[in-house]
Amino acid sequence: MKLYEKSADLLKLFFIIGLLFTFVSLFLEWFSVEVRNDIGQKLMESTYEILNGWATIKHLESSLLNQYIPQNYMISPMMSFIQVFLLVGSIVIALFRNPETVSNLETTRSNSYFFLSTTFMTILMIIIFPFMILFSNGLFFPGMVVENGDFSIYVYQGIGIGYYFQCMGFILTFPYAFFCYKVATTFEQHSRIPKKRIQMQAVKESVNLDQLIAEEDAFLISQKKLITRSHKTPPLKGEGRVDQKIEIAYQQFQSQRKNSKRLKKQ
Numbered sequence: 001m002k003l004y005e006k007s008a009d010l011l012k013l014f015f016i017i018g019l020l021f022t023f024v025s026l027f028l029e030w031f032s033v034e035v036r037n038d039i040g041q042k043l044m045e046s047t048y049e050i051l052n053g054w055a056t057i058k059h060l061e062s063s064l065l066n067q068y069i070p071q072n073y074m075i076s077p078m079m080s081f082i083q084v085f086l087l088v089g090s091i092v093i094a095l096f097r098n099p100e101t102v103s104n105l106e107t108t109r110s111n112s113y114f115f116l117s118t119t120f121m122t123i124l125m126i127i128i129f130p131f132m133i134l135f136s137n138g139l140f141f142p143g144m145v146v147e148n149g150d151f152s153i154y155v156y157q158g159i160g161i162g163y164y165f166q167c168m169g170f171i172l173t174f175p176y177a178f179f180c181y182k183v184a185t186t187f188e189q190h191s192r193i194p195k196k197r198i199q200m201q202a203v204k205e206s207v208n209l210d211q212l213i214a215e216e217d218a219f220l221i222s223q224k225k226l227i228t229r230s231h232k233t234p235p236l237k238g239e240g241r242v243d244q245k246i247e248i249a250y251q252q253f254q255s256q257r258k259n260s261k262r263l264k265k266q
Contacts, residue, residue, distance in 0.1 A: 011176040015115075016094050018172025021165045022122055023087045026050050026080065028162030030129060033139065035068050038152035046070055047160065048133060050080055050125070068155060070137040075128065083125065086118040090173075112184040115177035122170045129163065 028049065035044040044065045046056040053074040058065060093111055130141040140146075143158030 008179070011179055012094060014172045015176035016091065018169040019087055019091050019094070019118070020169075021172065022169030023084070023091075025162040025165035025169065026084065028165060029160035030163040030166075031134060031139070032156075032158055032160050033068065033070060034156040035065060036154050036156065038154070043153070044068060049162065050075060051077075064151065064153075070139065073133055073136050075125070075132055079121075079125070083118075083121045086114070086121055090115055090118045094176075108180075108187055109184040112177070112180040115173070115180055119170060119174045119177045122166060122173065126163075126166055126170060 026049075029047040030050060031048045033044075033046040034042060036042055041059075043060045043062070044056065044058050046054055046069060048054050048070070054070050054072050056069050093114065097111065133139075134141050139157050141159070143156075146155040146157070147153075148155070
C-alpha cells in the first residue's frame with residue numbers, strides 16, 4: 001500500500017511539473033527564422049509564439065528580405081484559450097484534490113476525463129503546429145539551414161524552446177492522467193457488481209463441507225440399518241413400498257455425497 005501511495009504521489013508531482021511546463025510554453029517562442037549574410041551579420045529574424053503569432057524584426061531595410069518573412073498564419077486563439085482553461089483547471093484539481101483516492105465514482109471519473117482532455121489538447125497542439133504554421137510557410141521541421149548563393153544569404157530555421165516545453169509537458173502529464181483514468185474504470189467496474197452476488201459468495205465461503213459430509217454419512221448409516229432390519233423381519237402390508245422409498249432415498253444421498261466431495265476438491 002505504501003509503494004502504491006509513493007508511486008501515485010510521484011506521478012502526481014511529475015503531472016504538476018508537466019502542467020507548468022505546458023503553461024509556460026504558451027508564452028515562449030515555438031519557432032524562429034534568422035536571415036544572415038555570408039559574414040554572419042543578422043539581417044532579419046522572425047519568431048512565432050502561440051498566443052501572439054509571428055513577430056518579425058528587420059535589422060536591414062531591404063525589399064530582398066520580404067520573401068523570407070513568414071505569412072501570419074496562426075493557430076485558432078480559441079484553442080489556446082481552451083488549453084489555458086484545461087491547464088489551470090488541472091492544476092487546481094491536482095493540488096486541492098486526490099483524484100486517485102476519491103470515493104465518489106462521478107467525481108473520480110470527471111477528474112480523469114478532465115486530465116485526459118488536457119493531455120489530448122497538448123498533443124494536438126504539438127501535432128498541428130508543424131502543419132498549420134510551418135509547412136504552410138514553406139519552413140522545415142524541426143529546422144534547417146537554407147543557403148541562397150546568389151545573394152550570399154543564409155536562412156536558419158529551428159524549433160524554439162516553447163515547443164520543447166510543450167513536448168516535455170505531455171511526457172510528464174500523460175502517465176498520471178492515464179493512471180487516474182484506470183482508477184476510475186476499476187472503481188466503476190467494482191461498483192457494478194450486484195450485492196446479491198457478493199452475499200452468495202460469502203455464503204459459499206461459510207459452508208463447512210466436512211461437517212456436511214459427516215452428517216450425510218451418519219444419515220446413510222441409519223438408513224442402511226433400517227434396510228437390514230427390514231430384511232430380517234417378515235414384511236408387513238405396504239412395507240414393500242416403504243423399502244422402495246428408503247432405497248430411493250439411499251441412492252439420492254449417495255449422489256449428494258459424491259457432489260459434496262467434488263465441491264470440496266474444488
